[in-house]
Amino acid sequence: MAETDVLIAGLFSAKRKDHAQLMDALAAEVTARGGRVVGRFVQRRGISGGKKGSAPGGKSNMDRPYSPRTLMSMGKVKEIAAARATTGAGAVVFFNELTGRQRTLLTEIIGCPALSRCDLERALEPPTASQEC
Template sequence: MDAVATELTARGARIVGRITQRRGVSDGGVLKMALPYSSRTLLSSGKIREVAAHCDETEADVVVFVPALTDRQQHVLTEIFERPTVGVSGITDTG
């Protein structure tokens, strides 16, 4: 996340927050470790609410995911967050 934030800042972006989805930290999360991430959104419903609220509070223009997103994930997340959502994969490699 640090490398991506550094690269985006160098390209003129203003980072308004970072949110990490951690599985296995809480008792409920431990139970979900064997389950795959949502192929539709990569996030749990609670994390989606957290990201959406943060976007609204900070008036974020774009949501950036560190992993690459499929076209479907990008479309679904853009609709949910009501702002462009993109995945960044290897941004520091592409310069």
């Protein structure tokens, strides 16, 4: 990651009041590894009213991704892709853990490697059986 322009992104529940500090910490991690943060993207998952019928409202979904395929909404992913094209960033680091499917699809859509904060941590530490991000 040394001397690479990097975008950072995070999906946070509206219940999470410290999202700005968490993004600052992620930026510091990227910078400590030699990357240059050239853009930040935050998507907040808020509370919406109950849906018609017996479907649960937004409150019960606040801690879930917007999309199982892309983590964030497609609109936000397109925003990140446009910023990557404009800045020439070499990677996007997400605060959130990514599944293999999300990583592959985001890399394809955005046009550069999609990594998670956990990937940065794992790159510096030997793996352990109980290691969780």
